[in-house]
Amino acid sequence: MSEVKESIRRLTEELKDHNYKYYVLAQPSISDREFDQKLKELEQLELAYPQFADPDSPTKKVGGEITSNFTTVTHSTPMLSLSNTYSKEELFDFDERVNRGLGGEKYEYVAELKFDGLAIALIYEQGKLLRAITRGDGTKGDEVTANVKTINRIPHQLKSPFPEKVEVRGEIFMHKAAFKRLNEQRLKAGLSGFANPRNTAAGTLKMQESSEVAKRPLDIFLYQLVDEGGVVHSHMESLDLIQSLGLPVSSESRTCNTIDEVWNFIDSWDEKRKDLSYEIDGVVVKLNNIRQQDELGFTAKSPRWAIAFKFETERVSTKLLSISYQVGRTGAVTPVANLQAVSLLGTTVKRASLHNADVIADLDVRIGDTVFVEKGGEIIPKIVDVDHQAADRADHPTEFIALCPECSTPLVRTEGEAAHYCPNRESCPPQIKGRIEHFIGRKAMDIDSLGEGKVDLLFSKGLLKRPSDLYQLKSDDLLGLSKSIVNEDTLEERLVSLQKKSVENILNGIEQSKKQIFEKVLFALGIRHVGETVAKKLARHFKNIDQLSSSSMEELVGINEIGDKIAQSVLEYFSKQENQDEIALLKEAGLNFVIEEKELSSNALEGKKIVVSGVFQKYGRNEIKAMIEDHGGSNVSSISKNTDILLAGENMGPAKKAKAEDLGVQIMDEDTFLELIDQN
Numbered sequence: 001m002s003e004v005k006e007s008i009r010r011l012t013e014e015l016k017d018h019n020y021k022y023y024v025l026a027q028p029s030i031s032d033r034e035f036d037q038k039l040k041e042l043e044q045l046e047l048a049y050p051q052f053a054d055p056d057s058p059t060k061k062v063g064g065e066i067t068s069n070f071t072t073v074t075h076s077t078p079m080l081s082l083s084n085t086y087s088k089e090e091l092f093d094f095d096e097r098v099n100r101g102l103g104g105e106k107y108e109y110v111a112e113l114k115f116d117g118l119a120i121a122l123i124y125e126q127g128k129l130l131r132a133i134t135r136g137d138g139t140k141g142d143e144v145t146a147n148v149k150t151i152n153r154i155p156h157q158l159k160s161p162f163p164e165k166v167e168v169r170g171e172i173f174m175h176k177a178a179f180k181r182l183n184e185q186r187l188k189a190g191l192s193g194f195a196n197p198r199n200t201a202a203g204t205l206k207m208q209e210s211s212e213v214a215k216r217p218l219d220i221f222l223y224q225l226v227d228e229g230g231v232v233h234s235h236m237e238s239l240d241l242i243q244s245l246g247l248p249v250s251s252e253s254r255t256c257n258t259i260d261e262v263w264n265f266i267d268s269w270d271e272k273r274k275d276l277s278y279e280i281d282g283v284v285v286k287l288n289n290i291r292q293q294d295e296l297g298f299t300a301k302s303p304r305w306a307i308a309f310k311f312e313t314e315r316v317s318t319k320l321l322s323i324s325y326q327v328g329r330t331g332a333v334t335p336v337a338n339l340q341a342v343s344l345l346g347t348t349v350k351r352a353s354l355h356n357a358d359v360i361a362d363l364d365v366r367i368g369d370t371v372f373v374e375k376g377g378e379i380i381p382k383i384v385d386v387d388h389q390a391a392d393r394a395d396h397p398t399e400f401i402a403l404c405p406e407c408s409t410p411l412v413r414t415e416g417e418a419a420h421y422c423p424n425r426e427s428c429p430p431q432i433k434g435r436i437e438h439f440i441g442r443k444a445m446d447i448d449s450l451g452e453g454k455v456d457l458l459f460s461k462g463l464l465k466r467p468s469d470l471y472q473l474k475s476d477d478l479l480g481l482s483k484s485i486v487n488e489d490t491l492e493e494r495l496v497s498l499q500k501k502s503v504e505n506i507l508n509g510i511e512q513s514k515k516q517i518f519e520k521v522l523f524a525l526g527i528r529h530v531g532e533t534v535a536k537k538l539a540r541h542f543k544n545i546d547q548l549s550s551s552s553m554e555e556l557v558g559i560n561e562i563g564d565k566i567a568q569s570v571l572e573y574f575s576k577q578e579n580q581d582e583i584a585l586l587k588e589a590g591l592n593f594v595i596e597e598k599e600l601s602s603n604a605l606e607g608k609k610i611v612v613s614g615v616f617q618k619y620g621r622n623e624i625k626a627m628i629e630d631h632g633g634s635n636v637s638s639i640s641k642n643t644d645i646l647l648a649g650e651n652m653g654p655a656k657k658a659k660a661e662d663l664g665v666q667i668m669d670e671d672t673f674l675e676l677i678d679q680n
């Protein structure tokens with residue numbers, strides 16, 4: 001049993017880490033397909049052993065996180081992901097589920113291309129482009145309006161007639177030819193090339209200088225209308241409406257009456273996609289009728305009325321030129337393969353992750369080997385095989401480096417762990433900078449006036465050695481400091497120099513961070529294996545750092561979902577004097593090391609599980625959902641015998657209502673609900 005618990009915990013942490021690499025660093029280390037397989041594995045384990053599931057599990061999330069240099073904006077409705085498949089059988093299973101869910105009613109699909117870029121929400125008011133927001137973590141994204149306005153095909157003014165306020169969503173991408181041109185220019189200028197159009201588009205949108213963005217041609221297709229008012233009745237109608245506003249819509253979307261027709265569409269595009277001027281990584285299949293979409297509803301992270309069919313990946317061979325080693329915040333050393341440039345699905349590949357010493361040994365990969373490289377759409381490629389028969393192979397297997405490439409300390413490897421570590425926590429530069437970057441991160445102390453570049457600058461001037469140094473910084477220390485820094489994501493070289501305004505912002509951000517709640521502070525400390533979720537759990541269990549710091553192994557492992565490895569790591573962290581000293585300094589600086597209990601507005605809905613469905617008169621759906629939580633209730637997405645209330649708005653699907661009646665679930669209208677929580 002504890003093995004299952006451990007497997008679930010391990011998979012959960014692993015997937016969270018991959019999400020971070022994919023969305024935040026834009027540097028995924030495994031293919032989409034592997035990610036999906038692991039996610040499926042976790043889903044199945046959680047289904048069989050729900051008692052061990054992490055409430056914050058990646059299976060319940062859209063993924064995605066937010067980068068640090070833009071304003072964060074909450075989406076009007078969450079930007080969800082799609083469940084996806086690579087198999088025809090699963091596509092047909094999806095059709096079965098739709099058929100069953102609609103109780104045998106007639107239905108049709110729209111099949112459309114799955115553009116390989118990054119999702120964006122555009123908000124227009126009075127016809128003017130007001131805001132553009134990236135998907136981020138699905139709930140909140142980065143405001144990148146200035147950058148998006150540089151994209152030629154995105155109108156700043158809609159064609160009339162336009163609604164007073166409208167939100168449309170779609171995908172920003174870079175054409176293959178523009179990507180190729182950009183890379184050629186970069187190589188000529190002595191800069192390194194980008195991996196693929198998707199990463200380039202993502203990196204470009206994250207650039208701080210809009211004038212630089214304008215030099216990199218991006219394009220867009222819109223595919224979703226956020227329609228709170230029930231204006232359109234089908235997906236096709238919404239595409240027509242979006243187009244009539246002067247926004248770019250793909251002309252390749254088709255309605256299909258049967259799943260066989262959908263399959264033919266997919267099959268033909270698997271071949272034809274090579275001729276497109278942009279990359280697609282699959283086909284999206286959506287139920288056309290909006291009422292039927294509402295009827296099927298959503299799981300926690302994706303609609304039940306749509307699925308993405310993803311195309312298989314392509315494999316090419318190339319030569320392994322060398323292996324370099326990167327040191328992360330925890331001291332873990334990651335080997336990276338430097339490859340002879342090779343074209344894969346129209347993009348140039350030069351690097352691949354080798355993960356750790358075990359992977360190198362399993363592949364028995366040696367410098368000079370012919371290796372086989374694979375990638376799915378948007379990922380950093382991966383070496384999947386090696387030509388072991390080649391005559392001219394190096395004589396000896398690759399030996400993992402013995403010394404840290406950054407500080408020359410001998411590396412260590414703990415029994416049972418895959419990674420090698422540099423133990424020089426105290427003075428190995430990437431570890432120090434990494435810890436401070438982690439500390440200021442959005443999910444930690446959220447000091448967004450400081451980024452990687454500024455941390456690098458302050459570290460190089462000897463002003464930052466540990467997080468608590470932040471709280472000692474004075475305006476005079478900072479004014480006028482400057483250094484030229486290369487952004488790893490975009491490879492832009494820029495001069496970071498601190499003038500009056502940015503010094504004010506930095507000091508302000510640091511001051512504001514003192515308001516972060518205990519669980520964020522605990523996460524910020526960067527204790528190994530204490531991710532966001534574990535930090536939350538520990539904070540809620542112990543209520544303050546002193547209790548946590550004096551806890552025992554027994555008490556720690558007694559907490560749901562805390563295993564030996566986490567407990568060990570926590571004990572080790574607090575046993576070190578240097579950590580105790582750092583905590584003392586942070587306490588002195590005024591950080592929160594005690595939990596503050598949130599007060600609910602009332603307990604009117606205490607313990608009630610509520611499904612919200614349809615459109616409401618007085619409040620938006622999200623407002624209603626927030627009120628439910630604020631009064632002690634919890635939101636659930638589908639009706640079951642455990643549901644207490646179906647909160648029914650207008651236009652609710654008849655199937656939902658019938659199901660609620662069938663199961664004896666109380667059906668409540670908006671007014672009754674508002675009276676119940678005293679908001680009318």
Ligand code: IVH
Pocket residue numbers: 080081082083112113114115116117118119171223224284303306308
């Ligand atoms: S619909 C609620 N349509 O794929 C569903 N998404 O894995 C919203 N994508 O986040 C998405 N082409 O970034 C939709 N024609 C298309 C798409 C598409 C690409 C992306 C989008 C989404 C992801 C889902």
